[in-house]
Amino acid sequence: MDILVVGGGGREHAIIRKLKESQYCGKLYCAPGNGGISCDAQCFDVKADDIDGMVALAKELKVDLVFVAPDDPLSAGMVDAMEKEGIAAFGPRANAAVIEGSKVFAKRLMKKYNIPTADYEVFDKPEEALRYIRRRGRYSVVVKADGLALGKGVSLCGDYYEAKAAVKNIMVDRVFGKSGDRVVIEEFLTGPEVSVLAFTDGKTIYPMVSSMDHKRVFDGNLGPNTGGMGAISPNPYYDAKTAEFCMEKIFVPTIEAMRAEGRPFKGCLYFGLMITADGPKVIEYNSRFGDPETQVVLPLLKTDFIEIITAIIEERLDEISVEWSDEACACVVLASGGYPGEYKKGKKIEGLDAGGQVKGAVVYHAGTRLVDGEFYTNGGRVLGVTAKADTLDTAVDRAYKAVHRIDFDDLHYRRDIGKIPV
Numbered sequence: 351m352d353i354l355v356v357g358g359g360g361r362e363h364a365i366i367r368k369l370k371e372s373q374y375c376g377k378l379y380c381a382p383g384n385g386g387i388s389c390d391a392q393c394f395d396v397k398a399d400d401i402d403g404m405v406a407l408a409k410e411l412k413v414d415l416v417f418v419a420p421d422d423p424l425s426a427g428m429v430d431a432m433e434k435e436g437i438a439a440f441g442p443r444a445n446a447a448v449i450e451g452s453k454v455f456a457k458r459l460m461k462k463y464n465i466p467t468a469d470y471e472v473f474d475k476p477e478e479a480l481r482y483i484r485r486r487g488r489y490s491v492v493v494k495a496d497g498l499a500l501g502k503g504v505s506l507c508g509d510y511y512e513a514k515a516a517v518k519n520i521m522v523d524r525v526f527g528k529s530g531d532r533v534v535i536e537e538f539l540t541g542p543e544v545s546v547l548a549f550t551d552g553k554t555i556y557p558m559v560s561s562m563d564h565k566r567v568f569d570g571n572l573g574p575n576t577g578g579m580g581a582i583s584p585n586p587y588y589d590a591k592t593a594e595f596c597m598e599k600i601f602v603p604t605i606e607a608m609r610a611e612g613r614p615f616k617g618c619l620y621f622g623l624m625i626t627a628d629g630p631k632v633i634e635y636n637s638r639f640g641d642p643e644t645q646v647v648l649p650l651l652k653t654d655f656i657e658i659i660t661a662i663i664e665e666r667l668d669e670i671s672v673e674w675s676d677e678a679c680a681c682v683v684l685a686s687g688g689y690p691g692e693y694k695k696g697k698k699i700e701g702l703d704a705g706g707q708v709k710g711a712v713v714y715h716a717g718t719r720l721v722d723g724e725f726y727t728n729g730g731r732v733l734g735v736t737a738k739a740d741t742l743d744t745a746v747d748r749a750y751k752a753v754h755r756i757d758f759d760d761l762h763y764r765r766d767i768g769k770i771p772v
């Protein structure tokens with residue numbers, strides 16, 4: 351099968367590497383891709399959210415399948431647009447991608463179908479939101495913009511004044527535009543976080559191995575939130591009992607709820623969970639593979655990836671079984687200094703080959719450019735240095751061993767990936 355992958359980050363690189371292992375894999379294309387991806391797939395300069403451009407490219411290349419990885423094109427209906435042209439596409443249609451695209455939708459779904467999540471209220475007027483927060487007094491709340499906000503729409507607020515500033519930011523200053531028409535104000539939960547990605551064709555759901563993201567930019571979970579500074583799999587907090595509870599009370603009820611609402615979800619559904627003293631609760635849904643979780647989860651997949659994707663598209667996931675390695679995997683993100691704020695691009699990257707030669711290691715490219723055979727930084731998150739091993743400790747050691755062979759100017763990474771309770 352000739353496949354076009356939409357996107358251009360570390361997640362897409364990991365997806366492409368896994369597709370390449372499949373016995374069914376033909377030509378691989380990616381748009382827009384990046385420097386590292388261009389060594390594994392032919393890249394085209396079409397933006398990930400350019401639906402018309404992507405449909406035209408898929409037709410021109412006569413691909414058998416389009417794999418839509420990022421949230422924006424999914425929410426905007428890229429899968430629907432491909433299907434309309436008779437092109438098979440992996441990912442949810444827009445009416446199901448709304449589970450990520452609207453937090454209000456997700457919260458109402460969970461309330462209606464008794465899926466455990468934080469208590470919440472929805473507001474479309476800032477005065478009412480503020481009145482509600484004031485009534486709650488000094489208690490902490492979480493303020494979330496309804497729509498997509500590049501992962502920046504969530505504010506954890508310790509008191510009324512922080513919450514007031516968050517509401518103003520979203521609803522009055524409208525820094526996220528229309529995504530801030532409504533806010534969700536939510537109970538502040540505590541406990542370790544677990545990411546579980548799941549394959550689903552809308553009827554059958556197979557959770558993948560669990561993982562853990564590391565969202566803050568600095569060691570010890572300090573500093574601002576990022577797209578993710580590293581990940582490990584499996585997640586040490588996700589034991590068999592928790593997995594059983596989640597399957598019964600969260601995963602199956604969610605896909606059944608989506609089907610009952612006339613929005614069957616086909617693709618990869620991401621459950622962001624918090625293991626609270628009251629049991630696991632859903633923090634968020636994503637309608638896609640997570641980044642950087644994908645970089646640690648897919649390397650552990652033993653079943654042919656294209657076989658799974660095809661079974662999902664053809665809605666016969668129940669006919670196959672999905673096998674996982676019982677190894678562990680760790681990914682350390684190398685970022686440009688300054689990220690997630692301002693940073694410089696165009697720094698020459700040294701040591702990539704040496705890094706990739708560490709036993710069990712593979713370097714996924716997130717933001718790189720290839721010019722005359724040399725790689726240069728081209729984004730905030732630059733590389734995802736990943737390693738597999740029999741145990742998590744060894745995987746982490748191997749990933750850092752590879753990290754220490756790679757260098758560019760003003761490089762920043764966390765030194766505690768997989769090493770502390772997050």
Ligand code: AMP
Nearest residue numbers: 468492501504536537538539540633634
């Ligand atoms: P998101 O941008 O939706 O991925 O959320 C960012 C982070 O905010 C999550 O990973 C959690 O760490 C945190 N968060 C979101 N909702 C809550 C909540 N209700 N209580 C505590 N932390 C939360």
Ligand code: GLY
Nearest residue numbers: 563578640641642
């Ligand atoms: N790692 C979190 C996400 O992909 O949204």
